[in-house]
Amino acid sequence: MTPLLDRRLLFVTGKGGVGKTTIAAALGTLAADHGKRTLVCEVDAKGNLSDFFEAGRTGFDPLPISENLSAMSMNTEESLKEYLSLQLKIPVIARIGPLARTFDFVATAAPGVKEILTVGKLTWEVREQHYDLVVVDASASGHIVGQLAAPDAINELVQVGLVRDQTGWMLDILGDPTQTGVVIVAAPEEMPVQETIELAGRLREETVVELAAVVVNRVLPELFNAGEEALFERLRHDDGLVAALAEVGGGPVEPILDAAELAVSLRRSRAGHLQKLRTELAGTEMLYVPYLFQRSHGVRATNRIAGHLGEELGF
Amino acid sequence: MARTTRRAAGTLEQLLAAKEIVICCGSGGVGKTTTAAAAGAMAAARLGGKVLVVTVDPARRLANALGLESFGNVETRVPDSAFAEAGIECQGELWAAMLDTKQSWDDLVRQHAPDAKTRDAILSNPLYTNITGRFVQSHDYIAMERLYEIHASGRYDLVIVDTPPTRNALDFLEAPERMADFFSSRLLRWLTVPYRSRLVNMATKPFYKVADTILGSAFLEDIAEFFLLFQTMYDGFVERARAVQRVLEDKRTTFVVVSTLESAPLREAEYFMAALEERRFHLGAVVLNKVLPSYLLDSGAAEAASRLGADPQAAAAALDDLGDPEAAARVVAEISQSFLNFRVVASREAEQRKELGRTPDVLATVPYFDSDIFDLAGLVRLGEQIWR
Numbered sequence: 001m002t003p004l005l006d007r008r009l010l011f012v013t014g015k016g017g018v019g020k021t022t023i024a025a026a027l028g029t030l031a032a033d034h035g036k037r038t039l040v041c042e043v044d045a046k047g048n049l050s051d052f053f054e055a056g057r058t059g060f061d062p063l064p065i066s067e068n069l070s071a072m073s074m075n076t077e078e079s080l081k082e083y084l085s086l087q088l089k090i091p092v093i094a095r096i097g098p099l100a101r102t103f104d105f106v107a108t109a110a111p112g113v114k115e116i117l118t119v120g121k122l123t124w125e126v127r128e129q130h131y132d133l134v135v136v137d138a139s140a141s142g143h144i145v146g147q148l149a150a151p152d153a154i155n156e157l158v159q160v161g162l163v164r165d166q167t168g169w170m171l172d173i174l175g176d177p178t179q180t181g182v183v184i185v186a187a188p189e190e191m192p193v194q195e196t197i198e199l200a201g202r203l204r205e206e207t208v209v210e211l212a213a214v215v216v217n218r219v220l221p222e223l224f225n226a227g228e229e230a231l232f233e234r235l236r237h238d239d240g241l242v243a244a245l246a247e248v249g250g251g252p253v254e255p256i257l258d259a260a261e262l263a264v265s266l267r268r269s270r271a272g273h274l275q276k277l278r279t280e281l282a283g284t285e286m287l288y289v290p291y292l293f294q295r296s297h298g299v300r301a302t303n304r305i306a307g308h309l310g311e312e313l314g315f
Numbered sequence: 316m317a318r319t320t321r322r323a324a325g326t327l328e329q330l331l332a333a334k335e336i337v338i339c340c341g342s343g344g345v346g347k348t349t350t351a352a353a354a355g356a357m358a359a360a361r362l363g364g365k366v367l368v369v370t371v372d373p374a375r376r377l378a379n380a381l382g383l384e385s386f387g388n389v390e391t392r393v394p395d396s397a398f399a400e401a402g403i404e405c406q407g408e409l410w411a412a413m414l415d416t417k418q419s420w421d422d423l424v425r426q427h428a429p430d431a432k433t434r435d436a437i438l439s440n441p442l443y444t445n446i447t448g449r450f451v452q453s454h455d456y457i458a459m460e461r462l463y464e465i466h467a468s469g470r471y472d473l474v475i476v477d478t479p480p481t482r483n484a485l486d487f488l489e490a491p492e493r494m495a496d497f498f499s500s501r502l503l504r505w506l507t508v509p510y511r512s513r514l515v516n517m518a519t520k521p522f523y524k525v526a527d528t529i530l531g532s533a534f535l536e537d538i539a540e541f542f543l544l545f546q547t548m549y550d551g552f553v554e555r556a557r558a559v560q561r562v563l564e565d566k567r568t569t570f571v572v573v574s575t576l577e578s579a580p581l582r583e584a585e586y587f588m589a590a591l592e593e594r595r596f597h598l599g600a601v602v603l604n605k606v607l608p609s610y611l612l613d614s615g616a617a618e619a620a621s622r623l624g625a626d627p628q629a630a631a632a633a634l635d636d637l638g639d640p641e642a643a644a645r646v647v648a649e650i651s652q653s654f655l656n657f658r659v660v661a662s663r664e665a666e667q668r669k670e671l672g673r674t675p676d677v678l679a680t681v682p683y684f685d686s687d688i689f690d691l692a693g694l695v696r697l698g699e700q701i702w703r
Contacts, residue, residue, distance in 0.1 A: 016343020017580060048579060140343060156441070190689075192344070223649045231637055232646050241634055245647070248630045249619030255610040256620050259657050260650040262608065262683070293656035295663055297578060 002178045004213055004285070004313060005031045008126045009173065011138040011148065011209065014185030015195045019217040022297065023185045023289070024137035025052035025071075026305035032069035033306065034315065036132040039125060040065075043074045043118050043138055043147070054299045070131075076114045079121040115150035120166060123173045126180075141184070141199045148174065148182075148207040174209050181212025186277060188216055188270035197280045213285040215309070216274065220267045220291050223260060232260065287312040325676040326703050330599045331358045334569045336466055336562065337475045337599065341573035342583040346604040346681075349688050349697065350573045351477040352377060352411075356691060357698035359409035360398065364472030367410040367465065371458070371479045377689055381411040388415050388422070388461070390470075393691070401692035410471070414479075419457045427551035433544055442541040456556075463559040492560060569599030572675075576606055576664035585671070600677035602701055603668065607683055611661035616654065624651030 004010070005027070012024040021042065028040035039062060042049040050058045053065045060078040062070035125134050139147050146153075151167040151174065174180050182203055186196040200211050224232055235241050236257050246253045278286065289308045292301055331337065331354060339351040348370050355368035367390060368381070381393055390412040398405040421438060428434035437443055462476050545552070562568060570591055574584035584601065591598045610616070623630050624647075631637075631644035671678075679701035688697055 017345060017575070017577070021579075048582075142343075221653075223653055224646065227639075228642055228646050228649070231639070231642055232650070235634065235637060235643075235646065238636070241636060244633045245623070245630060246619065248633045249623045251615040251619030251622070252613060253616065253619055253623075255613045255616035256623075256650055256654040258608070258610055259654045263653045263657065266683070293659050295659060 001212075001285070002181075004181070004183070005034065005036065005133060007133070007177075007179055007181050007212065008131075009122060009134045009136070009180040010183055010212065011136045011144065011181070012183045012185060013138045013141050013144040013199070014215075015187075015192045016140050018185050018187040018192050020140070020185045021047065021049055021137050022052055022302060022305055023183070023215050023217060023309075024135050025049060025302045026309055027183070028069055028071070028133075028135040029302055029306040030310050030313075030315070031133045031135070032066060033310075036068060037130075038069050038133045038135065039131045040069070040071045040135045040137065041074055041122060042072075043136060047073065047137060049073065049137055052297070052299065052302045074118050074121065076117040079117040083117065083120065113154075115147045116154050116167070116170075119147060119150055119174070120170060123170045126173055127169065138182075141195050144182070144199070145202050145206050148203070148209050152208075171208060174207075177210040177212075181210050183213050183215055184211065185215045185217055187218050188220075188274045188277070190273055193273045193277045196277060200281055200284070211284060213287055214277070214281060215287045215289060216277070217289045218291040219274070219288050220263065220270060222267060223263055229264070232264075236261065325600075327354065327357075327600055327602075327677050327679055327701050328361070328703055330569060330677055331473060332362050334599065335473060335567040336462065336565070337473065337569055337571055338462075338478060338563075339476065339571045339573055340478045340587060342580045345573050345575045345580050347573045348477045349377065349694070350571070350602050350604065350681075350701075351475050352381065353688075353694040353698040353701070354571070355411075355473075355475045356393075356409055356694040357702050358473055358475070359393075359407045360403050360405045360695065361702070362473075363407035365408045365410065365470065366473045366475070367412065367471045368475045368477070369412050369414060369458075369461065369465070370477045371414050378413070379689075381409075383411055383413055388412060388418055397691050401690065401695060403691065403695055407472075414458055414461060416457050419461055423457075423460065423555075424548070427548040427555075429547050433547050436540070437544045440537065440541050440544065442537050459559050459563070460555070463555075463562050466562060467558075492556070563596060564594075566597070569597045571600045571602060572598065573602045573604060575604050576667045578667065581667055581671070588675070598675050600679060601671070601675045602679045602681065604681045605683050606668075606680050607657060607661040607664055609661075609665075611654070611658045612665060617658055620651040620654040620658075623647050624655065627651070 010027065012020055012027065014020045014023075024040055024042075028038045032038040040049065042058070049071055050056060050063075053071055055063060055065050055071070057063075058071045058073045060072060060075040062072045064070050122134055122136055125131060138144050151170045155164065155167050155171075184196050184199055186192045196214060200214075203209060203211050223229075235245070242253060242257070249256075287309060289305055289312075292304060294301060294304075337351075337354065339347050339354075341347050351370060352368050355366050358364075359366040370378075370381075370383075381391075383391060390410050393409040393411060395405060398409075420443075424437050424443075425434060428437060458476065458479055462474065465471065465474055572584050572587055572591075574580045588598055588601070627644040627648040628640070630647040631640045634643050634647075637643045668680075681697060681700050684693075684697070688694055
């Protein structure tokens with residue numbers, strides 16, 4: 001399998017709320033730190049990718065973040081204009097207003113058009129070698145299959161014409177596992193694990209894109225080994241010991257013990273979900289990112305996660 | 316686990332007793348489905364009457380708990396025996412259904428098509444299949460449409476809907492309006508002109524020429540056919556979309572915004588609350604899920620944790636009954652650090668909640684359950700947290 005960051009195009013997806021954008025930003029940061037000219041692109045124009053870099057609002061024109069790193073937000077209308085002027089040599093879109101409106105209309109009627117303008121722009125950046133790596137903060141797991149399958153869908157719907165001609169090379173890039181891969185971000189909880197397993201199956205069956213890796217985000221630390229846990233249990237239920245601990249601590253320790261118990265039980269229930277994920281997706285590369293106990297999710301969190309991902313990838 | 320205090324005056328119990336439609340919304344992964352199901356279970360058990368929970372894509376075990384074996388628009392009653400097993404006496408009836416987008420669209424077409432021929436032509440049009448089956452926007456409208464249909468049938472006292480996960484929370488609020496606009500657009504009529512009238516050969520005009528070069532005439536014809544067929548249902552559709560819109564605005568309808576205290580979902584929730592206000596829709600409650608326990612904010616305990624963490628050996632010495640002083644010191648170090656770690660997150664959450672802009676009538680907080688909820692007992696356990 002091609003090493004993750006040696007690919008050219010990575011679609012980062014996952015159930016809502018698992019930290020998809022953080023992981024996309026961190027993968028981009030990591031690749032750029034290792035000398036790759038990298039573009040991170042969020043497909044949702046209303047997303048919050050810029051929060052993770054703290055470098056101002058991102059737009060359709062790539063915004064430089066650091067030496068090798070740029071970020072952009074997808075905008076299908078801009079993508080269409082670019083496509084028309086570059087591919088069809090139709091220079092001034094403003095003059096053919098009705099055409100733009102028609103496309104808006106067609107895009108609503110056959111929403112695959114919007115998806116293809118997104119995928120088209122991304123694969124085009126890869127084909128033109130503007131970047132070594134394009135990391136996509138892609139749609140959530142419910143919508144990613146529709147997005148990745150759009151070129152196929154268009155192939156079925158549109159039998160001839162220029163759009164049809166374009167889907168061929170897009171599919172070549174998407175279907176080449178040395179170039180393109182999907183990264184699913186999961187959290188070790190029931191629904192995210194379930195969705196990850198289902199999505200892996202759907203990617204296999206309904207798209208040409210390979211699943212490159214699963215990132216398990218927010219893994220809680222193991223507090224105790226077996227001997228220590230037995231010891232903790234005894235401490236927890238012995239009033240005399242609790243009092244002694246409070247004496248040394250000079251304050252209430254019940255909350256500390258309650259919190260430890262919460263940490264242990266959360267960790268335990270999550271271990272079960274994690275195990276299920278490993279079993280069902282045996283053979284898939286798994287990268288683990290610990291839960292970050294910190295104040296906020298800015299660029300500091302992005303860099304820390306990039307560090308953890310780097311360790312997992314053996315950098 | 317300690318229940319956190321609440322500022323707002325009303326209760327979810329009062330809200331559910333007074334309303335007929337409850338729409339749960341919020342970003343993905345915040346426990347929207349579980350909250351909708353818990354509210355439904357509580358309403359059926361405590362308030363009585365016939366309660367229906369419509370979910371979009373529940374976790375399998377939750378679906379099983381509600382007796383939903385398969386997808387489909389079938390409304391299934393949760394058996395009394397399931398309540399009995401959970402040790403709960405149910406005064407009313409709890410029903411559940413899953414939203415099947417494709418089937419709902421097909422039903423809508425069957426209902427509004429003028430004749431069998433048009434109906435079959437639409438159902439087999441490739442564009443129709445694509446729009447209804449594959450793409451997301453269509454879910455938003457159909458969820459609201461189903462809601463209208465169920466409410467209008469008068470079969471239930473209370474309908475609780477779990478909305479589809481959209482990145483843009485407003486999509487489904489605007490769906491009925493957009494649908495009506497769409498089918499009445501002039502552009503649509505314009506595009507279908509050459510196919511309505513072969514007498515005027517519009518296809519030679521530059522506009523169509525360009526469209527034809529890009530998309531190919533076969534595709535354009537599919538589009539035209541699709542809209543010509545849909546136009547036959549135009550009046551019924553637009554009228555229906557407006558009726559759906561009216562249901563959202565109705566006084567008997569309320570919205571429950573579900574979130575966690577993480578920054579992204581919370582921002583989405585605030586945005587959504589503002590949008591509801593702007594449209595004068597009723598914001599009934601905000602439910603905050605997965606909130607860390609308030610004991611983590613105890614500053615005395617934080618000081619103790621710092622002291623213990625700074626010198627775990629001293630603590631271990633005081634715990635000599637535990638034996639193995641090295642292991643005891645490690646335990647003390649771990650639990651102190653773990654407390655302080657979780658405290659950082661809990662403090663951030665407390666601050667976020669304080670900043671929650673608009674105060675709804677009901678603000679309910681649900682603690683971080685250490686296991687997933689997959690049965691009625693679990694739903695009711697969660698429901699108890701938000702009920703009063």
